[in-house]
Amino acid sequence: MDLSQQNIMYLPGIGPKKAEILKKEIEVASWEDILFYFPYKYIDRSKIFKIREIDGTMPFIQLKGKIRNYEFLGEGSGRRLTAVFYDDTGTIELVWFRMLKQIPDLYKIGTEYILFGKPTIFGHRINIAHPELETENKFYEGEVGVQGQYNTTEKMKNAFLHSRAIQKIITQILENLKTPLTETLSEDIIEKAHLIGLDEAIRNIHFPKSASELRKAQYRLKFEELFYLQINILQVTKYREKRLGGFRFTKVGDYFNNFYHRNLPFELTNAQKRVIREIRQDVNTGRQMNRLLQGDVGSGKTLVALLALLLALDNGFQGAIMAPTEILANQHYETIQSLVAGLNIEVALLTGSTKKKQRTVMLPRIKSGEIQILVGTHALIEDTVAFGHLGLIVVDEQHRFGVAQRAKLWEKNTIPPHVLVMTATPIPRTLAMTIYGDLDVSVIDELPPGRKPVKTYHVYDAKRGQLYESVRKQLREGRQVYIVYPLIEESEKVDLQNLMEGFENTKKIFPEYRVCMIHGKMKAAEKEAQMQKFVAGETQIMVATTVIEVGVNVPNASVMIIENAERFGLSQLHQLRGRVGRGAKQSMCILLTRYELSENTRKRLSIMTETNDGFVIAEEDLKLRGPGDIDGTQQSGIAFNLKIANLAHDGQILSLARDLASEILEEDPFLEKPFHAILKNRLDKLNRQRRTGWFMIS
Ligand code: ADP
Ligand code: MG
Numbered sequence: 001m002d003l004s005q006q007n008i009m010y011l012p013g014i015g016p017k018k019a020e021i022l023k024k025e026i027e028v029a030s031w032e033d034i035l036f037y038f039p040y041k042y043i044d045r046s047k048i049f050k051i052r053e054i055d056g057t058m059p060f061i062q063l064k065g066k067i068r069n070y071e072f073l074g075e076g077s078g079r080r081l082t083a084v085f086y087d088d089t090g091t092i093e094l095v096w097f098r099m100l101k102q103i104p105d106l107y108k109i110g111t112e113y114i115l116f117g118k119p120t121i122f123g124h125r126i127n128i129a130h131p132e133l134e135t136e137n138k139f140y141e142g143e144v145g146v147q148g149q150y151n152t153t154e155k156m157k158n159a160f161l162h163s164r165a166i167q168k169i170i171t172q173i174l175e176n177l178k179t180p181l182t183e184t185l186s187e188d189i190i191e192k193a194h195l196i197g198l199d200e201a202i203r204n205i206h207f208p209k210s211a212s213e214l215r216k217a218q219y220r221l222k223f224e225e226l227f228y229l230q231i232n233i234l235q236v237t238k239y240r241e242k243r244l245g246g247f248r249f250t251k252v253g254d255y256f257n258n259f260y261h262r263n264l265p266f267e268l269t270n271a272q273k274r275v276i277r278e279i280r281q282d283v284n285t286g287r288q289m290n291r292l293l294q295g296d297v298g299s300g301k302t303l304v305a306l307l308a309l310l311l312a313l314d315n316g317f318q319g320a321i322m323a324p325t326e327i328l329a330n331q332h333y334e335t336i337q338s339l340v341a342g343l344n345i346e347v348a349l350l351t352g353s354t355k356k357k358q359r360t361v362m363l364p365r366i367k368s369g370e371i372q373i374l375v376g377t378h379a380l381i382e383d384t385v386a387f388g389h390l391g392l393i394v395v396d397e398q399h400r401f402g403v404a405q406r407a408k409l410w411e412k413n414t415i416p417p418h419v420l421v422m423t424a425t426p427i428p429r430t431l432a433m434t435i436y437g438d439l440d441v442s443v444i445d446e447l448p449p450g451r452k453p454v455k456t457y458h459v460y461d462a463k464r465g466q467l468y469e470s471v472r473k474q475l476r477e478g479r480q481v482y483i484v485y486p487l488i489e490e491s492e493k494v495d496l497q498n499l500m501e502g503f504e505n506t507k508k509i510f511p512e513y514r515v516c517m518i519h520g521k522m523k524a525a526e527k528e529a530q531m532q533k534f535v536a537g538e539t540q541i542m543v544a545t546t547v548i549e550v551g552v553n554v555p556n557a558s559v560m561i562i563e564n565a566e567r568f569g570l571s572q573l574h575q576l577r578g579r580v581g582r583g584a585k586q587s588m589c590i591l592l593t594r595y596e597l598s599e600n601t602r603k604r605l606s607i608m609t610e611t612n613d614g615f616v617i618a619e620e621d622l623k624l625r626g627p628g629d630i631d632g633t634q635q636s637g638i639a640f641n642l643k644i645a646n647l648a649h650d651g652q653i654l655s656l657a658r659d660l661a662s663e664i665l666e667e668d669p670f671l672e673k674p675f676h677a678i679l680k681n682r683l684d685k686l687n688r689q690r691r692t693g694w695f696m697i698s
Helices: 015-026 031-035 136-140 154-158 163-176 187-192 198-206 211-243 254-263 270-282 301-314 326-339 356-368 403-412 429-435 461-476 489-509 524-535 570-577 599-610 614-625 651-667 674-689
Strands: 041-044 061-073 080-087 090-096 112-117 119-122 125-129 132-135 146-149 290-295 318-322 347-350 373-376 390-396 418-423 440-444 455-460 480-484 515-518 541-544 557-562 588-593
Touching (some): 015 154, 031 163, 112 125, 132 163, 187 651, 211 651, 211 674, 270 440, 301 326, 301 390, 301 418, 318 326, 326 347, 326 524, 455 461, 455 599, 461 588, 489 515, 489 541, 570 614, 588 599
Parallel strands (some): 318 373, 318 390, 347 373, 390 418, 480 557, 515 541, 557 588
Antiparallel strands (some): 041 146, 061 080, 112 132
16 A cells, blocks of 8 residues: 555544645645654653642653633733642642633543643743643553654644644554554665664654653654765766766866965965865866865865966966855955956956946856856856856855756856865764765965964853943944944844844944944945945945855954844854954953843854864754754755754764765665666656755756
């Protein structure tokens, strides 16, 4: 029986309305879908607490007792239903905000129930909102201690599709099955990875017989998930290597050498040299280079990019460098212009705000190859832009440039240009393997000499006065200062207002200095003008939102104050901090927050004050937030929706999955051998189910 063809709608108690909600809310439509809808946590339901034992800090718990009476309270949106629940040790209040009318019919006064819910402190009392209640005989039907809890949404709950209802659907399906579930991994893999079978795993993930059975089930299902992900990624790589050739840059010529020996303003760091070597090898293999260059902010990636571009030029090709914002594109343009001065290299800038007239002149010169290095924003991969012979494209700050866009480059050319993707957001190894698994990785793990690590302090709002005095001292010494405000879409109005007030206040606090402002809502030209004032030192203080986050380089700016630092994520704070500490002077970064902070926030802030190491921060970020939130996974265009594996914790399983996947593909790249049929079928099916078939693009 193909479970993906069995609609859950026809199960007793479901019907079209509930089926539609399940489809909409959690994308569950078939028997297979719901069997692969795993619990997000497990609770030991063998323990029943006494009311006397309860405090407000407990997780979900169980009580056994009766409802004494109901009472309707409040008006309008504050209207609610409360009940007194009691056992032989005391009473506790239950409260409902929805479905007030039905509840008293559903749960009878005087009947003994097993109650399941989370106690919370409300005012000075403890209550339990929207508890689940079951009569005892119903409750023990076929259930043991450890029980799965399923994620449900508000809409699901309103339709009585709470965790327990999901569990019941799954019970029904498993009872209905006449034969075991069809295996989805081949025998040799099951053996090599020491896995239990699918049928056993699915049954135990939903209804664990014991903690150890549960662990085996989790291991098997995590492995399977990561294995197919790796198969996909590795196939893209194989495919590209097989089908698509790459330009050969065999020569190191005058452009490279002249720049290196005449124009290079300083000695390269060892890390920079190593990466250049890696790139040189890579572009001389006859295969297309797809390399991710990771290097912390200020590690000197631009220079590496330029050297790679010069290599392209030496071999008769054009090069392009693409930045995520106009400000950054402008800055790259200027940096590169000045670095290659006197070398007779034609550099041009193309962004969204390039005038039509200029564009018309530029396009034919790009086509003819006259323009040798084109710097720009996304505008430069638009369809109207045709290169004569583009050999290398450098993409700065990759988290805005996903696999889909890279695929576009492959599409456009019979032989695709080499691609160098640069990022200062260090992607933890496990994550890099998973989402950017088709890229080779180079790392610049060394800062240019003489840099002093930024000193970071966490300061409460109440201490502002003192802070401003020490900032004034810095200003007097000729330093420049950033003051950063959060601005997020959801609270845009309030945030903008805060920013404006901050701007006005700053002018009042530092009347002897000039202040400029920059935020995402400004026109590009306006932003640029403000930025230029700051770069030129005409203004000493810049009030800004996170638009300054990426790549901006003002070495004289040595102080950064981050307002409402509690509202920023770790990676973002680190990125922001990277704007200072670029000159020879000691820099500092001040994280301003209110006094009351959650534990998680305190942890973030203390990590920031303790370390400057981007990799440590990225790992911590992954642990604190989970991979779904990492900058860029959303925009990366990758179907990246793990059901059970957790990249922060399952690194070992991932490595094993990757090794086995790569072993198999080594021998049978397209899974054509009969004993891989089981894998091929499953893979095809997963790919059909996925809405974005990115791996098919190439
Ligand atoms: P990022 O890696 O953040 O893009 P940049 O390329 O902007 O860093 O470099 C930061 C600063 O360091 C620039 O001012 C650059 O000129 C300087 N720099 C780069 N490489 C070196 C080096 N080897 N020695 C000294 N300074 C360097
Ligand atoms: Mg940079």
